[in-house]
Amino acid sequence: MAYRWGMAIDLDKCTGCEACVTACHAENNIPSVAPEQAGRGRAMHWLRVERYYEGDFPNVRVKFRPVLCQQCDNAPCEAVCPTYASHQNEDGLNAQVYNRCIGTRYCANACPYNVRFFNFFNPEWPKPLHLQLNPDVSIREVGVMEKCTFCIQRIKAAKTAAKAENRAMVDGALQTACSQACPTTAIVFGDLNDPNSRVARLAHSPRGTKLLEDLGAEPKITYLQKQPWHESDAY
Amino acid sequence: MNAIYGLYSDPTTAQQALDNLRSAGLSDAEITVISSEPFEHFEFGHRDAKTAMPWIAAAAGLFGLVTTYYLLGLSQMSWPLKTSGMPIAPLWTNLIIIFEMTMLSAILATVITLLVTAGLPSRGGKLYDPEVSDGYILVGVENPSDAGSLERALAIDGARVKKT
Amino acid sequence: MNRTLTRPIADDLIRPLFQTSVWFYAIVLAAGTVVACGLAAWLYQMWNGIGVAGIRWPVFWGFYLVNFVFWIGISHAGTLISAILRLVDAGWRRPVTRCAEVITVFALMIGAMFPIIHLGRPWLAFWLFPYPSEREIWPNFRSPLAWDFFAINTYLTGSVLFLFLPMIPDFALVRDRSTGWRRRVYGALALGWRGTTRQWNRLESAMQIMAIAILPVAVSVHTIVSFDFSMANVPMWHSTIFGPYFVAGAIFSGIAALIIAMAVLRKTLRLENYLLPLHFENLGKLLLLMSILWAYFVFAERLTVWYGNEPHEMAVFWATQRGEFAPLYWTMVVCNFVIPFVLLSNVYTRTITGCVVASFGVVIGMWLERFLIIVPSLAHKQLPYSWGTYGPRPVEITIMAATFAAMVLLYALFSKFVPIISIWELKAGQLSTSTHPSAHASQASHDSHSLRAAAPEVRP
Numbered sequence: 001m002a003y004r005w006g007m008a009i010d011l012d013k014c015t016g017c018e019a020c021v022t023a024c025h026a027e028n029n030i031p032s033v034a035p036e037q038a039g040r041g042r043a044m045h046w047l048r049v050e051r052y053y054e055g056d057f058p059n060v061r062v063k064f065r066p067v068l069c070q071q072c073d074n075a076p077c078e079a080v081c082p083t084y085a086s087h088q089n090e091d092g093l094n095a096q097v098y099n100r101c102i103g104t105r106y107c108a109n110a111c112p113y114n115v116r117f118f119n120f121f122n123p124e125w126p127k128p129l130h131l132q133l134n135p136d137v138s139i140r141e142v143g144v145m146e147k148c149t150f151c152i153q154r155i156k157a158a159k160t161a162a163k164a165e166n167r168a169m170v171d172g173a174l175q176t177a178c179s180q181a182c183p184t185t186a187i188v189f190g191d192l193n194d195p196n197s198r199v200a201r202l203a204h205s206p207r208g209t210k211l212l213e214d215l216g217a218e219p220k221i222t223y224l225q226k227q228p229w230h231e232s233d234a235y
Numbered sequence: 236m237n238a239i240y241g242l243y244s245d246p247t248t249a250q251q252a253l254d255n256l257r258s259a260g261l262s263d264a265e266i267t268v269i270s271s272e273p274f275e276h277f278e279f280g281h282r283d284a285k286t287a288m289p290w291i292a293a294a295a296g297l298f299g300l301v302t303t304y305y306l307l308g309l310s311q312m313s314w315p316l317k318t319s320g321m322p323i324a325p326l327w328t329n330l331i332i333i334f335e336m337t338m339l340s341a342i343l344a345t346v347i348t349l350l351v352t353a354g355l356p357s358r359g360g361k362l363y364d365p366e367v368s369d370g371y372i373l374v375g376v377e378n379p380s381d382a383g384s385l386e387r388a389l390a391i392d393g394a395r396v397k398k399t
Numbered sequence: 400m401n402r403t404l405t406r407p408i409a410d411d412l413i414r415p416l417f418q419t420s421v422w423f424y425a426i427v428l429a430a431g432t433v434v435a436c437g438l439a440a441w442l443y444q445m446w447n448g449i450g451v452a453g454i455r456w457p458v459f460w461g462f463y464l465v466n467f468v469f470w471i472g473i474s475h476a477g478t479l480i481s482a483i484l485r486l487v488d489a490g491w492r493r494p495v496t497r498c499a500e501v502i503t504v505f506a507l508m509i510g511a512m513f514p515i516i517h518l519g520r521p522w523l524a525f526w527l528f529p530y531p532s533e534r535e536i537w538p539n540f541r542s543p544l545a546w547d548f549f550a551i552n553t554y555l556t557g558s559v560l561f562l563f564l565p566m567i568p569d570f571a572l573v574r575d576r577s578t579g580w581r582r583r584v585y586g587a588l589a590l591g592w593r594g595t596t597r598q599w600n601r602l603e604s605a606m607q608i609m610a611i612a613i614l615p616v617a618v619s620v621h622t623i624v625s626f627d628f629s630m631a632n633v634p635m636w637h638s639t640i641f642g643p644y645f646v647a648g649a650i651f652s653g654i655a656a657l658i659i660a661m662a663v664l665r666k667t668l669r670l671e672n673y674l675l676p677l678h679f680e681n682l683g684k685l686l687l688l689m690s691i692l693w694a695y696f697v698f699a700e701r702l703t704v705w706y707g708n709e710p711h712e713m714a715v716f717w718a719t720q721r722g723e724f725a726p727l728y729w730t731m732v733v734c735n736f737v738i739p740f741v742l743l744s745n746v747y748t749r750t751i752t753g754c755v756v757a758s759f760g761v762v763i764g765m766w767l768e769r770f771l772i773i774v775p776s777l778a779h780k781q782l783p784y785s786w787g788t789y790g791p792r793p794v795e796i797t798i799m800a801a802t803f804a805a806m807v808l809l810y811a812l813f814s815k816f817v818p819i820i821s822i823w824e825l826k827a828g829q830l831s832t833s834t835h836p837s838a839h840a841s842q843a844s845h846d847s848h849s850l851r852a853a854a855p856e857v858r859p
Contacts, residue, residue: 037450040455041455041456041457041458041787041788042450042455042456043456050782050784051784052784067782067784073320074319074320075318075319075320076319076631076632077319078317078318078319079318079319079321079539079541079542079630080319080542080543080544080630080631081318081539081542082526082527082538082539082542082544082545082548083526083527083536083538083539084316084318084536084538084539086318087316087317087318088316088317088318100526100534100536101519101520102518102519102520102521102523102524102526102527103449103518103519103520104514104517104518104519104544105454105459105460105517105519106542106543106544106627106631108456108457108459109457109459109460109631109633109777110630110631110632110633112632112633112780112781112782113781113782113785114456114457114780114782114785117456118456118459118519119448119519120448120449120450120454120455121447121448121450122448141520142448142449142450142519142520143448143449143518143519143520143521144519144520145519211782212781212782215632215781217632218320267595268595268596269593269594269595270594270596270599271568271572271594271823271826272568272594272599272823272824272826272827273596273599273600273602273603273823273827274827275603275827279596280596280599280600281596281600282596282597282600283595283596283597283600284600286600286601286604288601288604288605288608289604289608292608292612306529307540310529310537310540311537311540313535313537314535314536314537316539318539318541319541321541325541328540328541328546329540331546331549331550331619331623332540332545332546332549334615334619335546335549335550335553335616335619336549336553338553338557338612338615338616338619339552339553339556339557341608341612342553342556342557342560342609342612342613342616343556345605345608345609345612346560346564346605346609348601348605349564349601349602349604349605350590352597352601353597353598353601353602354591354598355567355590355591355592355598356590356591357590357591357593358591359591361593362593363593365575367575367593367594368409368571368572368575368576369406369409370406370826
């Protein structure tokens with residue numbers, strides 16, 4: 001059966017440390033923009049940790065929510081791209097084909113999660129920072145849209161290895177950079193089509209919700225958090 | 236080329252000249268009427284009015300419609316890429332492009348028909364007098380067989396008759 | 400029909416082709432300089448990257464898209480005047496029709512530049528053209544941007560042809576009146592036109608068919624431009640009203656642009672006897688009607704949003720009504736509705752000056768309307784953490800100024816080389832009243848307004 005990559009993020013475990021963000025930057029050759037450009041809203045955090053504050057001092061609670069491309073089944077970003085740079089691949093991922101992108105930025109406008117980022121300038125890695133680039137991931141030039149790919153380079157490598165060794169994929173062996181870096185194992189990545197995988201079981205958890213579910217984009221990331229029990233929940 | 240024609244300053248006289256030429260035994264195809272504006276309220280303005288242009292435009296539009304429908308379907312199915320859960324070749328969205336290409340085909344066919352049937356662009360060598368641009372109407376005959384009798388037919392109210 | 404009636408008309412209307420005032424050179428120089436600055440700004444942007452513009456996360460469309468929609472909207476002037484008035488055989492359209500069609504063609508050309516200017520990789524814009532590429536991929540015909548490509552190109556082709564065809568007899572007229580290089584150039588442009596009854600009938604048939612064809616194309620073009628927004632699930636974009644709303648707004652801004660262009664032509668080319676106060680009256684009434692229609696659409700849309708009280712949409716709603724975009728929003732309402740309504744609803748202020756003032760207001764107001772549709776919605780999408788802001792940068796402002804200058808420049812050049820009023824159409828309209836025996840009195844008085852004024856005192 002075909003793969004269907006998905007994720008479960010446990011918000012009760014997330015501490016907001018942003019190790020996932022750093023790992024994503026390192027793995028995917030995401031350019032760092034200068035402070036002036038970041039101030040102008042050009043920072044490209046494929047995965048960002050949103051902070052929400054509840055209550056007033058001293059009873060303040062902070063809630064963290066890592067937001068990344070939801071790899072929607074009905075992705076609003078796909079149909080609007082005039083050059084098929086954004087489309088759904090055979091694993092159910094929303095593929096961003098850098099070579100086809102001409103930079104109309106319609107996909108970014110159509111994405112309700114604002115998880116698409118644009119290369120406003122040609123990225124630069126002043127020496128010796130160029131040595132830290134991941135050779136498995138291409139560099140994007142100016143005018144090209146990019147976003148979280150669920151570390152498709154790792155997925156491809158794992159699939160190739162499994163095929164070469166004539167075996168099935170082992171759940172948990174393939175990790176995205178963010179799920180690998182997370183110290184609290186809040187991020188779980190795997191194949192939703194494998195009923196025994198952790199992510200497939202967590203996707204059906206009673207603690208699970210989807211972000212902006214009512215928009216109908218059918219995101220593949222399940223957010224787990226303790227649901228408050230209301231009197232009205234009892235029949 | 237050999238021609239005889241009269242220049243008239245108003246359409247009523249020009250109509251008279253045309254009728255005179257007809258009673259002199261000439262057919263409509265042999266008579267040339269040239270003016271600097273269309274005279275729709277006069278009979279001579281309606282010569283050569285029959286045209287198949289609307290039908291040609293409609294036919295071209297239909298051709299554009301069918302061609303675009305199949306071209307869209309073919310190109311979309313040649314590499315079916317899934318986007319937003321839509322069908323690979325949705326009729327709703329294809330209709331928009333089909334509509335535009337239908338109209339474009341009709342418009343281009345109209346222009347081409349106009350150029351062909353009006354004889355444009357033409358390199359000249361046909362009967363013409365620049366005084367037409369001053370508002371005169373030219374009524375005349377190319378390669379006349381009997382210039383003398385035609386001269387009488389054309390000379391109305393002291394209008395100028397010229398021979399080339 | 401007396402020969403003396405038509406020769407002065409032709410004399411007046413082709414005089415600008417043979418005489419050049421110092422003002423022409425001044426305008427061309429000034430506008431040309433601004434256009435050159437705009438080109439330099441665009442090259443600077445292409446060299447350094449689109450990041451020199453003000454767009455940012457999450458407002459990825461800014462001034463360039465605003466100007467795109469604005470100019471495509473302006474281009475609806477010609478279609479309304481030429482096509483609709485031609486189809487209903489309104490005589491007063493005759494002096495106005497070419498001015499309007501010229502606006503259409505040039506506004507379309509300018510507007511069609513913006514989809515290329517705003518691209519991240521504009522050198523690959525040709526990928527929108529459906530050709531069998533070695534990458535074995537075609538454009539995504541499901542995308543509204545692909546629809547834009549087809550719609551704008553169809554409309555541009557149709558409008559250029561619609562403009563050019565009736566120019567042929569006028570080129571023949573200029574050819575016959577000129578000598579030397581002019582005779583050769585206009586002779587070539589006239590395609591050997593003579594004016595036989597056959598040629599006139601074919602031309603009239605073609606114009607009739609094109610008028611019928613160009614109307615649905617015009618409606619479809621701005622509808623498809625509106626689909627660029629309404630197809631995305633962005634708060635206050637995803638509205639079914641956008642198609643008719645944009646078309647009405649386009650016709651609205653188009654008429655305003657036409658009034659301004661006509662007023663300028665009237666002064667600079669001394670066409671006071673051809674572009675009469677009556678023309679401005681009629682266009683002013685149309686402008687008033689479109690202003691009321693625009694207000695109706697805005698009211699219907701905003702009431703629906705407010706009544707529905709959906710949180711995502713209300714964030715955008717309040718941002719425009721009371722928030723950071725409120726000054727622009729209320730300026731737009733004043734410019735698009737209050738000023739035109741006051742000036743155009745009573746006959747005392749519906750003068751040429753009044754119409755021009757109202758039109759300037761409408762042009763500003765409609766530009767603001769495009770801005771207020773695009774930017775507030777993108778700045779306030781569904782997730783509040785990713786709300787943002789937008790401000791234009793010098794590159795965008797320069798390019799925008801250059802497009803206005805380009806319009807002025809192109810218009811000035813056009814009116815220098817082509818008679819801006821269609822001479823044969825004007826003469827034909829005049830003839831239908833003065834000689835046709837069964838012309839009604841009312842028709843005569845209506846159409847006589849398309850005549851030049853009685854006293855033939857205007858001489859070069």
